[in-house]
Amino acid sequence: MSSYPFKKIESKWQKLWEERGDHLVDMDATENKFYCLNMFGYPSGSQFHIGHWYQYGPADSYARFLKMRGYNVFQPQGFDAFGLPAENYAIKHGVHPAESTAKNIENMREQLKRMGGMYDWDHEVNTSSPEYYKWTQWLFLQLYEMGLAYQKEAPVNWCPSCVTVLANEQVQDGLCERCDSQVTKRSLKQWFFRITEYAEELLTRLDQLQWPEKTKHMQRNWIGKSIGSSIKFKIKEFDGEIEVFTTRADTLYGATYFVLAPEHHLVKIITKPDRLAEVTDYIEATRKKTEIERTSIDREKTGVFTGAYVINPLSGRELPVWIADYVIASYGTGAIMAVPSGDERDFEFARKFDLDIIEVVTPDGIEQGSNTCFTEYGIVVNSGDYNGMTSLAAQEAINRKLSEMGIGGRKIQYKLHDWLISRQRYWGAPIPVVHCDKCGAVPVPKKQLPVLLPDQIELKQTYGDDISPLAHNEEFMQVNCPKCGNSAQRDPDTMDTFVCSSWYYLRYPHAKYKDFAFDINRMDWLPVDQYIGGVEHATMHLLYARFITKALRDAGLLKFDEPFTKLFHQGTITKDGAKMSKSKGNTVSPDDFIEKYGADTFRNYLMFMGPYDEGGDWNDKGITGIHRFLNKIWRICHFSESPAAKSDLRILHQTIKMVTGDLENMKFNTAISRIMELVNHINLKETVDRQTRRTLILLLAPLAPHIAEELWQLAGNAQSVFREKWPVYDPKLAESEEMKIALQVNGKLRGELVVDKTISKADLTALAKQHRNLSLHLQGKEILREIVVPGRLINFVVR
RNA sequence: GCCGAGGUGGUGAAAUAGGUAGACACAAGGGACUUAAAAUCCCUCGGUUUUUUAAACCGUGCGGGUUCGAUUCCCGCCCUCGGUACCA
Numbered sequence: 001m002s003s004y005p006f007k008k009i010e011s012k013w014q015k016l017w018e019e020r021g022d023h024l025v026d027m028d029a030t031e032n033k034f035y036c037l038n039m040f041g042y043p044s045g046s047q048f049h050i051g052h053w054y055q056y057g058p059a060d061s062y063a064r065f066l067k068m069r070g071y072n073v074f075q076p077q078g079f080d081a082f083g084l085p086a087e088n089y090a091i092k093h094g095v096h097p098a099e100s101t102a103k104n105i106e107n108m109r110e111q112l113k114r115m116g117g118m119y120d121w122d123h124e125v126n127t128s129s130p131e132y133y134k135w136t137q138w139l140f141l142q143l144y145e146m147g148l149a150y151q152k153e154a155p156v157n158w159c160p161s162c163v164t165v166l167a168n169e170q171v172q173d174g175l176c177e178r179c180d181s182q183v184t185k186r187s188l189k190q191w192f193f194r195i196t197e198y199a200e201e202l203l204t205r206l207d208q209l210q211w212p213e214k215t216k217h218m219q220r221n222w223i224g225k226s227i228g229s230s231i232k233f234k235i236k237e238f239d240g241e242i243e244v245f246t247t248r249a250d251t252l253y254g255a256t257y258f259v260l261a262p263e264h265h266l267v268k269i270i271t272k273p274d275r276l277a278e279v280t281d282y283i284e285a286t287r288k289k290t291e292i293e294r295t296s297i298d299r300e301k302t303g304v305f306t307g308a309y310v311i312n313p314l315s316g317r318e319l320p321v322w323i324a325d326y327v328i329a330s331y332g333t334g335a336i337m338a339v340p341s342g343d344e345r346d347f348e349f350a351r352k353f354d355l356d357i358i359e360v361v362t363p364d365g366i367e368q369g370s371n372t373c374f375t376e377y378g379i380v381v382n383s384g385d386y387n388g389m390t391s392l393a394a395q396e397a398i399n400r401k402l403s404e405m406g407i408g409g410r411k412i413q414y415k416l417h418d419w420l421i422s423r424q425r426y427w428g429a430p431i432p433v434v435h436c437d438k439c440g441a442v443p444v445p446k447k448q449l450p451v452l453l454p455d456q457i458e459l460k461q462t463y464g465d466d467i468s469p470l471a472h473n474e475e476f477m478q479v480n481c482p483k484c485g486n487s488a489q490r491d492p493d494t495m496d497t498f499v500c501s502s503w504y505y506l507r508y509p510h511a512k513y514k515d516f517a518f519d520i521n522r523m524d525w526l527p528v529d530q531y532i533g534g535v536e537h538a539t540m541h542l543l544y545a546r547f548i549t550k551a552l553r554d555a556g557l558l559k560f561d562e563p564f565t566k567l568f569h570q571g572t573i574t575k576d577g578a579k580m581s582k583s584k585g586n587t588v589s590p591d592d593f594i595e596k597y598g599a600d601t602f603r604n605y606l607m608f609m610g611p612y613d614e615g616g617d618w619n620d621k622g623i624t625g626i627h628r629f630l631n632k633i634w635r636i637c638h639f640s641e642s643p644a645a646k647s648d649l650r651i652l653h654q655t656i657k658m659v660t661g662d663l664e665n666m667k668f669n670t671a672i673s674r675i676m677e678l679v680n681h682i683n684l685k686e687t688v689d690r691q692t693r694r695t696l697i698l699l700l701a702p703l704a705p706h707i708a709e710e711l712w713q714l715a716g717n718a719q720s721v722f723r724e725k726w727p728v729y730d731p732k733l734a735e736s737e738e739m740k741i742a743l744q745v746n747g748k749l750r751g752e753l754v755v756d757k758t759i760s761k762a763d764l765t766a767l768a769k770q771h772r773n774l775s776l777h778l779q780g781k782e783i784l785r786e787i788v789v790p791g792r793l794i795n796f797v798v799r
Numbered sequence: 800g801c802c803g804a805g806g807u808g809g810u811g812a813a814a815u816a817g818g819u820a821g822a823c824a825c826a827a828g829g830g831a832c833u834u835a836a837a838a839u840c841c842c843u844c845g846g847u848u849u850u851u852u853a854a855a856c857c858g859u860g861c862g863g864g865u866u867c868g869a870u871u872c873c874c875g876c877c878c879u880c881g882g883u884a885c886c887a
Contacts, residue, residue: 173884214882217802218883221882246887247887248887331887332886338887535881608812616811619825621810623825624825625824625825635839680823740819742819744867744868786867789818
């Protein structure tokens with residue numbers, strides 16, 4: 001295929017843009033500011049894959065479009081450079097993570113330039129640089145001061161392959177989000193961020209965000225608010241009580257037994273001596289299970305009796321206390337009152353272990369017999385004073401009673417857990433805390449930041465005792481306590497990389513600012529106007545960044561509530577309908593195609609394949625269509641000039657209208673097809689008028705920046721096409737004097753008519769009746785109705 | 800299981816305040832130009848039928864419904880893809 005000289009053109013303009021500083025943003029001009037942010041990437045050593053191109057290419061086209069529309073667009077790039085892959089690479093190949101990361105960043109930056117991205121590299125951010133992680137550590141201390149960072153011993157998710165703990169959000173289907181290993185539970189003392197403090201605001205503020213509904217929905221579910229009751233049960237023959245959470249206080253009289261999670265702290269205290277061996281065995285067996293085994297839904301229920309009893313506060317009934325792993329330690333209080341007649345799981349358990357079943361809610365107030373399970377709301381029975389009430393009324397009444405008795409009442413419970421941020425790995429920001437025998441955990445004074453990550457480190461897959469690599473670095477670990485001055489130890493863990501990425505959007509506008517994480521006197525660029533990235537971060541990064549924003553707002557440092565005003569998720573590019581993956585061997589290497597067709601063609605094919613939020617299916621042949629299209633543009637821009645006919649202007653202005661609307665909504669696929677129609681029209685004519693050519697180049701510019709710049713220059717323009725104004729369509733010119741009317745009989749198409757736009761309804765009807773084919777269908781029929789849809793169709797209803 | 804999104808030609812897809820289904824492109828077939836190829840240009844391209852210069856019937860996952868008219872709205876299914884997973 002012979003082509004326009006794309007290689008020459010693309011390298012020419014990439015060089016020129018950089019030399020002239022075309023992509024550097026005047027940060028003082030904030031009146032038309034538009035902060036357009038792409039989720040930054042992990043610096044990988046390999047070449048850009050399709051996913052990178054698909055995230056960054058169309059997003060860049062959107063940014064360029066906005067720039068031409070008169071916005072001062074700030075589109076920075078940076079690198080989420082801390083993290084496991086570099087460390088694992090170091091273990092395997094002996095290359096220090098700092099070294100491989102620096103090399104990878106270099107590689108990635110080059111590829112982003114080769115794509116033709118309009119990035120302001122003066123604001124690059126690298127989360128692994130001390131200048132950056134100093135402020136990540138500052139963030140930790142800030143949260144610590146606010147009581148939002150705390151340390152606790154808790155059963156946490158442990159990935160044996162990554163040799164580290166994981167946040168709840170990083171466990172998917174019981175597997176490690178990163179390496180797919182089965183996650184187990186371990187009890188460790190770890191640092192947490194108190195994201196639950198913000199659960200309610202994180203939930204309610206979602207309503208105001210211009211985010212995809214799907215994503216908001218996922219966050220809502222993840223936060224998992226449920227309204228119910230807290231109830232304290234006295235333990236029989238023991239000085240103490242156990243609290244439970246339930247959404248069904250109306251079934252309290254139906255509680256016939258009680259279950260604690262195996263990890264519940266009271267289990268070992270209340271278990272009767274004769275049951276202790278069995279209970280201990282069960283706990284041990286549970287601990288050994290993976291998350292997958294524990295949560296598999298069709299597993300038969302197991303459990304053991306502790307020998308202890310609690311007292312139902314309203315009925316006075318004694319309830320045997322069991323432990324069972326169907327109750328999760330980490331939700332609610334880790335204990336439940338079990339109501340077999342109102343809960344499928346309790347019902348199943350009661351059946352298996354022959355526990356009592358008492359019917360307390362019925363559909364209509366009539367008892368069905370005691371061996372059924374009815375989980376819906378209804379009329380309460382067998383419940384003392386509450387008989388005859390609806391479920392809702394009973395809940396309210398019982399809540400009131402529990403409050404009066406001082407043992408419970410209404411309670412709101414969230415599924416969201418506090419964010420576990422400690423990681424037992426080397427390549428991350430050290431947690432700025434010193435552990436002193438005398439003073440306990442002491443935060444490093446902010447003035448002493450950064451706590452530098454030591455260069456000298458021996459990295460191994462395991463250390464036998466499963467602790468952090470840094471713990472083995474004496475020089476790093478040994479420090480004097482900032483409080484008492486005695487010798488103490490540093491915290492050997494580093495922070496989850498999601499902490500680094502939770503605030504990076506704040507750093508970009510002030511990437512080189514030395515005095516603080518960001519310049520609080522120059523915050524006009526924030527928050528982010530448009531954020532673009534994958535949906536896989538819905539309940540991780542996007543939730544964390546929202547939380548950190550709110551915390552910093554409450555610290556008085558930010559004046560806005562949400563980091564990302566608008567959010568867009570690009571879809572996934574598939575191959576033969578399947579997700580691309582190395583293991584399936586169905587990956588497409590962009591490099592071969594860029595070599596053959598150029599970056600402009602490649603970017604445009606990705607945009608043309610389908611809607612940006614849905615992705616598309618890659619086809620090796622399909623890209624030729626786009627390449628032909630760009631070649632055709634190259635050719636028609638060299639056509640001889642001729643004056644524009646009225647019909648030419650109409651098509652031109654219709655194109656402007658459609659393309660503008662499509663790009664506003666990131667509908668790149670239809671925008672391109674509109675331009676194709678214009679191009680096909682010009683191509684047919686074999687001449688082009690000056691205005692059409694000029695406009696065509698402008699419309700093309702955001703989509704195919706290199707070829708557009710070249711054509712713009714060839715057309716005799718001295719300055720960059722991206723300094724030009726986006727064309728505006730003229731409604732009068734876009735309009736046609738004629739219209740095509742569909743002719744129908746009983747809703748079936750029988751012909752069409754081209755008429756003048758000003759035609760009257762009567763004339764149109766008369767004209768339609770003369771139409772040959774239509775008249776045949778009207779023959780011998782009685783016309784009952786004539787439906788005229790202006791500009792569209794006329795439908796005769798006949799009998 | 801529950802929640803969400805989606806099922807349209809050989810393929811990627813357009814079009815939904817209900818109004819000519821398949822724009823644009825790929826693939827395929829035929830033709831022009833050429834010694835030949837590439838490139839370019841033109842034509843055909845959802846299915847079936849017929850009296851084939853044209854028309855009729857069917858067709859947007861399946862089955863119903865509302866309507867003059869349904870890819871679009873309503874009800875009931877089936878399938879695919881995401882999210883979630885004993886959440887009390």
